[in-house]
Every structure is written in structure tokens, then in C-alpha cells.
Amino acid sequence: MTAPPAPDARIHDIGYRRYEGERLGAMYARCSLFVHSLRGAYGLGRSARSKMLPIGLFVIMCAPAVVMVAVVMTTGRDELPIEYTAYGVFMQPIFGLYLALAAPQMVSLDLRYKTIPLYFSRPIERGDYVIAKFASLTASLFLFVGIPLLISYVGSLLAKLDFADQTTAFARGLVATAVFAVLHAAIGLLIASMTPRRGFGVAAIISVLTIPYFAVISLMVVADEQGSPDAVGWIGLFSPGSLLEGFQAKFLGGELEFPGDQMLTNAAGAAYVVVIAAIIALCYFLLTRRYRKAG
Amino acid sequence: MSVIQTESLTKRYPRVTALDRLTVDIGPGVTGLVGANGAGKSTLIKILLGLAPASDGTATVLGRNAAHEGGAIREQVGYMPEHDCLPPDVSATEFVVHMARMSGLPRTSARERTADTLRHVGLYEERYRPMGGYSTGMKQRVKLAQALVHDPKLVLLDEPTNGLDPAGRDEMLGLIRRIHAEFGISVLVTSHLLGELERISDHVVVIDGGKLLRAQSIAGFTEATASLAVEVTDSDTHPDGTRALLDALAARGLTATAGTGHIVHIDAPEPAPAAGPGPEAAQEAVQDVVHDAVRDVVADLGLGLIRMEQRRHRIAEVFQDGREEVRS
Numbered sequence: 143m144t145a146p147p148a149p150d151a152r153i154h155d156i157g158y159r160r161y162e163g164e165r166l167g168a169m170y171a172r173c174s175l176f177v178h179s180l181r182g183a184y185g186l187g188r189s190a191r192s193k194m195l196p197i198g199l200f201v202i203m204c205a206p207a208v209v210m211v212a213v214v215m216t217t218g219r220d221e222l223p224i225e226y227t228a229y230g231v232f233m234q235p236i237f238g239l240y241l242a243l244a245a246p247q248m249v250s251l252d253l254r255y256k257t258i259p260l261y262f263s264r265p266i267e268r269g270d271y272v273i274a275k276f277a278s279l280t281a282s283l284f285l286f287v288g289i290p291l292l293i294s295y296v297g298s299l300l301a302k303l304d305f306a307d308q309t310t311a312f313a314r315g316l317v318a319t320a321v322f323a324v325l326h327a328a329i330g331l332l333i334a335s336m337t338p339r340r341g342f343g344v345a346a347i348i349s350v351l352t353i354p355y356f357a358v359i360s361l362m363v364v365a366d367e368q369g370s371p372d373a374v375g376w377i378g379l380f381s382p383g384s385l386l387e388g389f390q391a392k393f394l395g396g397e398l399e400f401p402g403d404q405m406l407t408n409a410a411g412a413a414y415v416v417v418i419a420a421i422i423a424l425c426y427f428l429l430t431r432r433y434r435k436a437g
Numbered sequence: 438m439s440v441i442q443t444e445s446l447t448k449r450y451p452r453v454t455a456l457d458r459l460t461v462d463i464g465p466g467v468t469g470l471v472g473a474n475g476a477g478k479s480t481l482i483k484i485l486l487g488l489a490p491a492s493d494g495t496a497t498v499l500g501r502n503a504a505h506e507g508g509a510i511r512e513q514v515g516y517m518p519e520h521d522c523l524p525p526d527v528s529a530t531e532f533v534v535h536m537a538r539m540s541g542l543p544r545t546s547a548r549e550r551t552a553d554t555l556r557h558v559g560l561y562e563e564r565y566r567p568m569g570g571y572s573t574g575m576k577q578r579v580k581l582a583q584a585l586v587h588d589p590k591l592v593l594l595d596e597p598t599n600g601l602d603p604a605g606r607d608e609m610l611g612l613i614r615r616i617h618a619e620f621g622i623s624v625l626v627t628s629h630l631l632g633e634l635e636r637i638s639d640h641v642v643v644i645d646g647g648k649l650l651r652a653q654s655i656a657g658f659t660e661a662t663a664s665l666a667v668e669v670t671d672s673d674t675h676p677d678g679t680r681a682l683l684d685a686l687a688a689r690g691l692t693a694t695a696g697t698g699h700i701v702h703i704d705a706p707e708p709a710p711a712a713g714p715g716p717e718a719a720q721e722a723v724q725d726v727v728h729d730a731v732r733d734v735v736a737d738l739g740l741g742l743i744r745m746e747q748r749r750h751r752i753a754e755v756f757q758d759g760r761e762e763v764r765s
């Protein structure tokens with residue numbers, strides 16, 4: 143029987159080694175935070191339990207794309223059942239759930255476990271933290287929708303659908319997805335940054351995504367029945383979901399599923415762009431203000 | 438060369454003045470920053486990191502102005518906060534690597550330094566497990582590791598012994614001593630106990646209510662505060678034994694003051710410079726001289742000696758010296 147080596151003996155065995163290597167600047171630190179957060183949004187580098195939900199939701203998100211491809215291949219249809227530009231809106235409930243999980247994962251945990259002061263004790267500035275987290279959530283949302291689109295696109299090419307049509311539609315779908323991701327990231331991150339309690343963040347994000355959306359749809363139905371179809375388009379300005387639906391229909395050649403099925407007027411279309419940009423800018427401004435004091 | 442310098446540094450919050458015209462000059466080595474709760478220790482650290490603006494005065498860290506060059510300072514400084522700061526579902530390795538990269542270390546260097554640093558702070562197999570299951574002692578080690586991983590020139594440790602049991606406290610203090618002695622990194626460490634910091638510090642700065650109470654090297658500190666407490670009885674020839682002892686000691690050139698009851702405090706005189714191999718040895722030699730003198734005087738006077746004990750002043754007494762009100 144031999145005694146295990148005392149831990150102290152091992153401590154003294156290794157002399158201290160200086161670090162003489164390079165110290166990369168703020169840009170590198172920002173990128174590191176971006177990558178770390180992006181991985182975290184899918185539970186990578188975290189416990190198995192933290193991986194389950196995001197990966198599960200992602201699989202569900204991809205399922206319709208896989209099914210679509212299978213249908214097109216077997217039935218020989220000449221187009222995909224769901225348009226690229228409409229995929230995100232079509233999968234809104236799953237997308238909303240993922241956002242409600244990912245945004246608090248990204249910022250509430252840092253607040254709750256008080257990791258923020260550690261970040262700010264490094265060379266990065268407070269604004270860098272906001273930029274990195276915003277970019278990271280945007281990227282994770284973009285992948286969440288973009289990968290199913292990629293599956294559809296590759297599948298449609300394998301099924302010998304028209305290459306030019308599919309490529310144009312796919313490109314438009316990616317643009318719609320990018321706008322979709324930035325807008326939702328801005329809203330989700332701002333809400334999540336308000337509370338260190340993850341549960342509150344999840345509930346608040348789901349509420350902000352769904353309540354205005356259903357209110358808007360109800361009002362649209364009323365407006366349509368009362369014989370003012372022009373008002374329908376304007377009402378759509380008041381929820382993130384309807385904003386994006388109108389935007390992709392007006393500018394990216396998608397279909398508009400608003401009650402009355404009337405395309406937005408040019409004035410309303412311009413208003414959609416302005417409101418989307420304004421919401422993103424406002425959320426970003428409020429986020430930077432929030433982090434001026436946090437930690 | 439100064440590592441940290443402040444010049445009438447003031448921090449006012451709406452209701453309190455956390456730092457009040459604080460002027461200190463801290464050199465290399467281990468410096469203990471001692472103060473009661475709310476003394477302004479954490480506030481000072483935040484200003485030094487360039488994270489909070491001072492209301493008045495200036496702070497310089499490693500020759501850089503904390504108000505304008507925060508980023509450059511933070512690249513060379515490590516910080517261990519007083520509160521918990523570790524996400525529970527991440528392993529120590531994953532976390533410290535991430536923090537190393539946040540300090541600008543490339544991926545492979547970050548991994549190497551993380552492995553080294555975690556071993557230096559005494560974390561082995563546990564480092565691959567999620568930190569939520571760690572004991573307080575292990576968490577404190579990870580917090581220390583993330584402050585050291587980028588090989589800073591200075592670390593600011595805010596109450597590193599907080600929440601540790603006596604054994605854990607001793608290990609942490611030993612580790613802090615090694616940060617300077619073996620790693621060559623200067624340390625500013627806070628605590629509300631002077632007793633624990635004077636064991637490992639080269640210098641001690643005591644603040645209270647945001648004001649500087651005293652700043653001294655440890656040798657100077659113990660000289661000024663070491664004393665001998667002697668309790669004597671009265672005798673027939675000397676109905677006031679305490680008075681007689683005070684007079685006799687004064688005649689021998691020793692400074693003594695009356696304490697409560699029959700107690701007399703005798704200050705240890707300053708040891709002659711270069712009297713022995715080191716300040717501690719010199720201190721002991723002086724103590725022996727004082728002991729002998731007291732024994733002789735008490736015997737000459739024919740008083741009864743009840744007890745005689747060596748004392749080192751603790752933080753509460755240091756506060757009493759400076760202020761009436763004691764909050765610790």
C-alpha cells in the first residue's frame with residue numbers, strides 16, 4: 143500500500159510560468175464573447191441538461207423542412223409547400239419558444255450569477271458586451287431559421303426543382319430571416335436584460351411576442367369586416383410577427399396572409415421598414431443604457 | 438516604483454461618501470487593505486479598475502490613470518470580486534479558459550494557462566465538473582484562478598477569505614502569499630480582519646468611513662501596537678501597586694500606561710535598526726528585555742504578579758485609536 147501523493151507536493155512541483163505571448167485586443171475579446179455566447183445558445187459547453195431544450199427545439203424547427211423535401215421528392219411537385227420567406231413566420235411558435243429560452247440564457251444568467259463584473263474587469267468596455275451579445279443572439283436566431291431553409295434549398299435542388307427560381311427564393315428567404323433575426327434579437331435581449339430571473343424573462347418574451355400578435359390579428363379581422371381593408375395593413379405595424387409578415391410579402395415577394403388578402407400600400411410598406419428599423423434602434427439604445435449601470 | 442497611487446481620491450454616492458480624500462502610495466508586494474463593512478474597500482477597487490468614476494482626486498495604477506486608461510489597466514490587472522460570480526452549469530476549466538480569452542489570450546495559450554493556474558490554486562479532477570456543485574473553498578479558488586490566468590502584474594482580491602473555515606482561510610492566505618513570493622505578482626487584498634492580513638502582508642492600509650486611518654509597513658505596525666499587559670496586586674508598602682509599578686517602569690525608561698483595574702500596558706520600544714538578522718528577531722529580543730525588566734521591577738517592589746501577557750492589537754483597537762465609534 144502506498145499513500146497517494148499529497149496535493150501540496152504537486153502544487154510545489156510546477157514552478158510558475160510567465161506568459162510572454164501576445165495579448166490580442168478588444169476585437170478578439172468581443173469575438174470570443176460572441177462565440178462563447180453563440181455556443182451557449184445551443185447549450186454547447188454547458189451541462190447535458192442545458193443542451194436538451196435548445197437542441198430539441200432546433201430538431202422540431204428542421205422537421206417541416208425535411209418533410210417538405212421528402213414530399214417534393216416523392217410526389218414530384220414543382221414547388222415547396224412553404225415558401226422560404228414564410229418559414230420563420232410559419233414556425234413562429236417554435237421560434238418564439240427558442241427565443242424565449244435563448245435570450246435569457248444569453249444575458250439573464252450573467253446578471254443572476256453576477257458574472258458581469260468579471261467581464262467588465264477585462265479590457266472590454268460595456269458597449270462591447272452589448273454588441274457581442276446582440277450579434278450572438280442574432281446569429282443564433284439566424285441559424286435557427288436559416289438551417290431549415292438550407293435543408294429545403296439543398297433538398298429542392300436534389301429534387302431537380304428549377305435552379306434559378308429556387309436560388310432567388312432562397313436568397314430572399316435568407317434576407318427575410320436576417321431581418322427576422324435582428325428584430326427578434328433586439329426585442330428578446332432587451333426584455334431578458336431587465337431581469338436576472340430567467341423564468342420572468344421567458345414569460346415576458348412569450349407575452350410580448352404573442353399578445354400583440356393576437357390583438358393585431360383580431361383587430362385586422364374587425365377592420366376587414368367593417369369594410370376598411372386599407373386599415374388592415376396599418377394595424378399590422380403593431381406586433382413583431384405581423385411586421386415581419388408584411389415586410390416579407392411587400393419586399394421579398396412572399397404571400398400575405400392578413401385578413402382580406404390585400405397587399406400593403408406603398409405608404410404602409412415604407413412604414414413597415416421604418417418601424418422595424420426604429421424598434422431595433424430603440425432596443426439597442428435601451429440595452430446600452432441598461433448596461434451603463436449594470437454590474 | 439508605486440503600483441497604486443491615489444491623490445485625495447473621493448467617491449460620493451447620493452447618500453454616503455464612500456471614499457473621503459484618500460491619499461495612499463502602495464509599492465510592490467502584498468498590501469492588506471483593512472476596514473470594517475462599508476469602509477470603502479470595494480469602492481476603491483472599482484475605481485482602480487476604471488469601472489467607476491471618482492467624484493474627485495486621481496488614482497494611478499501601474500503608472501496609468503484609472504479614469505482614462507481603464508482598458509490598458511485591466512489588461513495588466515486581475516480582479517477577484519467579493520461576491521459569487523460563477524455560473525453553476527459550466528465547468529471550472531471551460532469558465533477560466535473563457536475568461537483568459539476575454540483577457541486577450543489566444544485559444545491554445547488560454548487552455549495551457551488555465552490548466553497551469555487551476556493546478557496552482559489546487560484544483561484537480563474537480564475542474565471538469567459543473568461549478569454549481571463546488572464547495573465555497575473550491576469556488577474561491579476558481580475565482581482566484583480567473584484573476585491570475587492572464588498573468589497580470591497586479592491582482593486586486595476583494596475579501597478572498599470570506600466564508601472560508603479556519604483551514605480554508607489559512608490555505609487561501611498561503612496561496613496569496615505565494616502569488617507575490619513565487620509568481621512575482623503584486624497583491625492588494627482586502628479584509629475586515631487586520632489579524633489575518635498582517636500575517637501575509639508587507640504593508641497594511643487601514644481605512645474607515647472612506648478615510649485613511651493608517652498606512653504602514655508590517656514591521657512598523659507591530660512595533661507600534663505590540664504591548665505587554667501586566668496585572669499586579671497591591672501590597673502593604675505600596676497600597677497603590679499599579680501607580681508604584683508605573684513610576685518604577687518610567688524610571689527605567691519604559692513607556693507604560695494604566696489600563697482598567699490593576700492592569701498596566703507597557704509599549705515595546707522600537708528595536709534598534711540592524712540589531713538582529715530580521716525585524717522579527719529584533720522584536721523578540723526587545724520583548725525579552727521588557728519581560729526581564731518587568732519581572733525585576735515587580736520583585737523589587739514586592740508586588741504580587743497576577744499575569745503578564747504579550748498582546749498584538751487587533752483591528753478593533755486600531756479603530757479605537759483613531760475614532761470613537763467602532764463599527765466592526
Ligand SMILES: Nc1ncnc2c1ncn2[C@@H]1O[C@H](COP(=O)(O)OP(=O)(O)OP(=O)(O)O)[C@@H](O)[C@H]1O
Binds near residue numbers: 476519
Ligand atoms: N452603488 C452604490 N450606490 C450607493 N452607495 C454605495 C454604492 N456602492 C457602495 N455604496 C456605499 O459606499 C460605502 C462603501 O461601500 P464599499 O462597498 O466600498 O464598502 P466595503 O469596505 O467594501 O464594505 P464590505 O466589507 O461590506 O464589503 C457603503 O456605505 C455603501 O453603502
Ligand SMILES: [Mg+2]
Binds near residue numbers: 480
Ligand atoms: Mg466590499
